Amino acid sequence: MDLSNARWRKSARSGASGGNCVEVTSNLPGVVAVRDSKNVAGPALAFTPAAWAAFLSQVVDRP
Structure with missing residues (x-):
């Protein structure tokens, strides 16, 4: 997979x-x-957008 054009960002x-x-x-x-x-x-690591969204929905901070 070619990631040479990737724009990487860190968490806030x-x-x-x-x-x-x-x-x-x-x-x-x-x-x-x-x-x-x-x-x-x-x-x-590479994920489909749907798989990444499913992961994030389980790890976000909850009140």
């Missing part, structure tokens, strides 16, 4: 020090990719 909840963060890209058609922000040249 990431600390200023970088720490243990993941980066996500959703600007590629049909795929949401996730990678370790400390190893940007390393592997990335």
Whole structure:
């Protein structure tokens, strides 16, 4: 999978020090990719947008 045109972003909840963060890209058609922000040249996980949305619906903060 070619991720060379991916625009990666960190969570707004990431600390200023970088720490243990993941980066996500959703600007590629049909795929949401996730990678370790400390190893940007390393592997990335790829999900369909539907699978990513299902994951997020289970991990979001709840009141």
